[in-house]
Amino acid sequence: MSGDVQTDAYQRNVEALVSKLRRRYRFMSPEVLTAGLITHLRQIVGSRRAALETLVVLRQVVTKARFSNIEQLVEIIHGAGRRLVEAQPKGTSLTVAFPGRHNMDSTEFSVGNTVRKVLHHIREEYRTAAKKVPEDTALSISKLVYQGQPRRRGMAPKSETDVDLKEDDLDDTDSFSRNLKPVFMEAIQDVFDELETVYDSISKSAKDHIHSDEIILTIGQSTTVENFLKAAAHYRNFTVIVAETGPTYQGHRMAQSLSEAGISTFLVPDSSIYAIMSRVNKVILGAHAIIANGGMFAVTGSLLAATAAQAHSTPVVVCAGQFKITPLWNLYQDYSALDFSDPSNVLGFEEGDLVDKADVINPYYDYVGPDLVYAYITNDGDHPPTSIYRLIKETYNDEDIEL
Amino acid sequence: KVAPPLAAIMALTELIEKSTAGTMFELSGVLDKGTQQLTDRVPNSIGLNAGCELFNLFVTVATHDLGVLSDFKDKLVRQGNQYIAEAALYSEKIAGFTNGFVKDGSVILTHSHSRVVMKALLHAHKRKRISVYVTEAKPRGLGLKTHEMLTAAGIPCTVVLDSAVAYVMDKVDFVLVGSEAVVESGGLINATGSNQIAIIAKYANKPFYALAESFKFRRLFPLSQYDLPTHGPGILPFPRQVPPPTSVTNGQSPSDDLKDAGPPVSPSAGSLARKSMSAEQIALNPEVDYTKPDLISLVISDVGILTPEGVSHYLVGMFAG
Numbered sequence: 200m201s202g203d204v205q206t207d208a209y210q211r212n213v214e215a216l217v218s219k220l221r222r223r224y225r226f227m228s229p230e231v232l233t234a235g236l237i238t239h240l241r242q243i244v245g246s247r248r249a250a251l252e253t254l255v256v257l258r259q260v261v262t263k264a265r266f267s268n269i270e271q272l273v274e275i276i277h278g279a280g281r282r283l284v285e286a287q288p289k290g291t292s293l294t295v296a297f298p299g300r301h302n303m304d305s306t307e308f309s310v311g312n313t314v315r316k317v318l319h320h321i322r323e324e325y326r327t328a329a330k331k332v333p334e335d336t337a338l339s340i341s342k343l344v345y346q347g348q349p350r351r352r353g354m355a356p357k358s359e360t361d362v363d364l365k366e367d368d369l370d371d372t373d374s375f376s377r378n379l380k381p382v383f384m385e386a387i388q389d390v391f392d393e394l395e396t397v398y399d400s401i402s403k404s405a406k407d408h409i410h411s412d413e414i415i416l417t418i419g420q421s422t423t424v425e426n427f428l429k430a431a432a433h434y435r436n437f438t439v440i441v442a443e444t445g446p447t448y449q450g451h452r453m454a455q456s457l458s459e460a461g462i463s464t465f466l467v468p469d470s471s472i473y474a475i476m477s478r479v480n481k482v483i484l485g486a487h488a489i490i491a492n493g494g495m496f497a498v499t500g501s502l503l504a505a506t507a508a509q510a511h512s513t514p515v516v517v518c519a520g521q522f523k524i525t526p527l528w529n530l531y532q533d534y535s536a537l538d539f540s541d542p543s544n545v546l547g548f549e550e551g552d553l554v555d556k557a558d559v560i561n562p563y564y565d566y567v568g569p570d571l572v573y574a575y576i577t578n579d580g581d582h583p584p585t586s587i588y589r590l591i592k593e594t595y596n597d598e599d600i601e602l
Numbered sequence: 603k604v605a606p607p608l609a610a611i612m613a614l615t616e617l618i619e620k621s622t623a624g625t626m627f628e629l630s631g632v633l634d635k636g637t638q639q640l641t642d643r644v645p646n647s648i649g650l651n652a653g654c655e656l657f658n659l660f661v662t663v664a665t666h667d668l669g670v671l672s673d674f675k676d677k678l679v680r681q682g683n684q685y686i687a688e689a690a691l692y693s694e695k696i697a698g699f700t701n702g703f704v705k706d707g708s709v710i711l712t713h714s715h716s717r718v719v720m721k722a723l724l725h726a727h728k729r730k731r732i733s734v735y736v737t738e739a740k741p742r743g744l745g746l747k748t749h750e751m752l753t754a755a756g757i758p759c760t761v762v763l764d765s766a767v768a769y770v771m772d773k774v775d776f777v778l779v780g781s782e783a784v785v786e787s788g789g790l791i792n793a794t795g796s797n798q799i800a801i802i803a804k805y806a807n808k809p810f811y812a813l814a815e816s817f818k819f820r821r822l823f824p825l826s827q828y829d830l831p832t833h834g835p836g837i838l839p840f841p842r843q844v845p846p847p848t849s850v851t852n853g854q855s856p857s858d859d860l861k862d863a864g865p866p867v868s869p870s871a872g873s874l875a876r877k878s879m880s881a882e883q884i885a886l887n888p889e890v891d892y893t894k895p896d897l898i899s900l901v902i903s904d905v906g907i908l909t910p911e912g913v914s915h916y917l918v919g920m921f922a923g
Contacts, residue, residue: 492909528702528907588912589915
């Protein structure tokens, strides 16, 4: 990298977010406190918040970055993205679609996805602004095959002026960045706006998906699903059955929030999901991450609900923001849990006898295959699981999949 | 030795190089005749046709930029050779992708012999421990070739009877097969037996991965096995004239003779029924079969890891974009 591209301020910003992300542990037990400084609080809760914080950091990175051609900027953002992703608490079992130097075991995918989205926008803006003929115009057979790649059409370019981009200009090293920075900042602002309005966009179609007097089953506490159901409640009268979601019992909070909004809510234990499924019209779930084959990771218990629904031919609908769509694959079919949380929630230390004799596992997420999901409702529209692959090709660039 | 589609492109490139055509019309005539001859000469021409289709598409698109014919011919030849050089590296790429799916200690089932699968297995063997079951793949018995190569590389390998695939499926972690062609529906055309293995894998809930380079993508949409270009009235017919039943000896019932498409077994002294199929009987059986896309978990290709639906998006983009 030529030029002084890593200023102190940029470093400080990245470090701040890195330390905030590092403090995110699911263990709440005091025994695990380590020396001094680190306190085990979840400083950043939720994928959307992580994505928003990432955007804030990226915005500052781009503002302060100094670059004289597009590759330098991409390299800077890649570097920042890599550090942010590596700061995640390590999970298991996922790896990159294009395996390279290392496995990216992380559990908060929205960070990486946001970085990739920003890079995608930046590349698009650069392409429109540059308007220069790419070096490899010669038609070749392999180019023909790559034409098969789905491309998003009709993105309105931001730069109207026909500026002559002076890349790698030695006399005026800042001219390139000066000309394009405002354009890039606008692009980042677009991603910001999309993230801010994600709940509203998804909830817009709520009244069309839920009919009167329907019985909906949900599990866990997903803000997206909560907003979706509350939005529908303005237009329709329906009942929601919330499963407790042990051992975290997030379902309790969800049920409370929904009933405070005036929705008729039932709270049931996870074990009765199959038993009541014959009375349920729809299953609406939230997702932690949607992966490249159309499957998803969701809170433990989701696989139970989805399988029970399939046995009764009940549609399973997943509400998730587009920033959750991840270009990764679930390579290990048996380990679906990404993250394990405190086993004492399942079998407490007070059962002294059993603690020695039993292996206690408390997985946090389930992998739900694409054949179990009927449709994904995202802020970008509704898609069947088979189209997720296509969405990924349109939203992210291949070169950015491995940061 | 080279994959059939690449061989086809090589042949067509050479054809152009040596042709004395003076106009574009003559040149396309030469190409058409070449394609036709390739298809006619080889009984199983599915792979070859894939290569021809791709090359012809390229020529069609390149014709928009037609200058002087000799320059154009040079360009075609150059592009053809360049692609062949690039394509030789595709199987490396695919081996890299597949590596992510192989866990340490995996038990893999594969079918017959495939260059791409061999590369992928040998690549995975460098870092992880794998064991491989390979089907015999009668009648050509190419599975034995795979067994030889894998054993020579130090990978524990066992040959499985084609009929014992269901028996062994519960021990297997995933199935890996090569391909002759990947079709527009996202389905797979591969040596006979692949469909069977896919059905068993689906029933046993095991992933079924197909490895295919991008030049094997074809614009075919078979609705069933019998829609394949390789299928015809000569495949698996019943005999037109049922031979009269011979006298019952050696405990053989007359109905056995009727099912034989070959000459009836003469109950000569000490001879039992033939132990293996005769050449005529083998010729009545299909060489390739079609596996439907819902049985395939993923198609791993040099253009990326694709779901079967992704393949059809690709093909439409390629040929219609």
